[in-house]
Amino acid sequence: MSVREGDDWRVVGEYPDGTPDEALAYYRRKFDDLALRVRTLEQRRLAGGASAADLRGQAKKLKEEVVGAAAVGDLAGLAERLDALTGTLAEASAEEAAAHRAAVEEAIAHRTSIVERVEALAARDPKSIQWKQATAELTAAFEEWQQHQQTGPRLPKSTGQALWKRFRDARSTVERHRRAFFAELDETHKAARDRKTRIIERAEALASKGEDGIPAYRALLDEWKAAGRAGRKVDDALWARFKAAGDALYSARAERDAAEQAESAPRIEARKTLLEEAKAVADTADLTKARQLLTSIQRRWDEVGRIFPRDTERALDDQLRRIENDLRAREEVDWKRNNPETKARANEATRQLEEAIAKLETELADAQAKGDKKAESAAREALDARRAWLKAIGG
Structure with a gap:
């Protein structure tokens, strides 16, 4: 066709x-x-x-x-x-x-940023890295790489291989640093665990000394603080043993304190009774009798003996001391008032004021007789002032 x-x-x-x-x-x-x-x-x-x-x-x-x-x-x-x-x-x-070229360039930049993050992590000092966070970052970077590889455009073979080599090498460095860090940390924890175990053994050996072993236990506590960390779980278990050894010593002290406090109960009541009696010191006008009463109370106070706990004893002593201080202050005022030198100065001042008052009364009478209001006012003002001074010094 x-x-x-x-x-x-x-x-x-x-x-x-x-x-x-x-x-x-x-x-x-x-x-x-x-x-x-x-x-x-x-x-x-x-x-x-x-x-x-x-x-x-x-x-x-x-x-x-x-x-x-x-x-x-x-x-x-x-x-x-x-x-x-x-x-x-x-x-x-x-x-x-x-x-497509732009997408490939963007993909290369994205992959490069992932590589650079991992390389920066690999370049850090292993001792300064928070490894839990760093491991999470490394895992996230690898997952991001895989996701981008699956969903992003295909990179040129040579470029993709070079970036993957950089990523793989950096990741291997981070893993090597992590293993080395934790190996060293394990050794450090083991050494701390051994030191603390020996400290515990010494602390437990103090049990027979009772309360007398507390100073040595405190010294061991300082050693414990300097022994380093042995890992959280191990440290918690070791500390429980060490604390139990200390509790045994302090319980002996607590028992003694309880016994002393029980013995102190009647002494406390005796001193409280003396404090009630001492309240009369402030109400006694005669300072000699007030001093005699306080001295008697102080003598009996000392005869009561020591009181436990110490805080209770100090509180009772402070109450008696306030009564002593109040009486001492009254005695000082009385001494100043009855001091011969003070009395002599007061008498001289009284005499001078009385003479001045007599003179001013004459001047006031003369001013009134003359009808001199100004002179009368001045004499009256001066006269009032002298009379006030005389009254102030007890004249």
């Missing part, structure tokens, strides 16, 4: 076992299949979502099939449509390639 295309005839193919109409229908179906494929590519381009580069490649391949195809139909029209589609896809492919 041949078909005329313009001024030329083109041999389409042979159909030996059928009629001309059957042959024509067959080769038209061939054209329809090609047209459907062209239309499908055009629709996929309009719908979007497909790769422009892939569609462009399919369009070029389909054009090769269309040109000179064993089909009857407007092959030239299909070829023109494919050329137009290829041209449109060429620009989209360029944009797509640029976007």
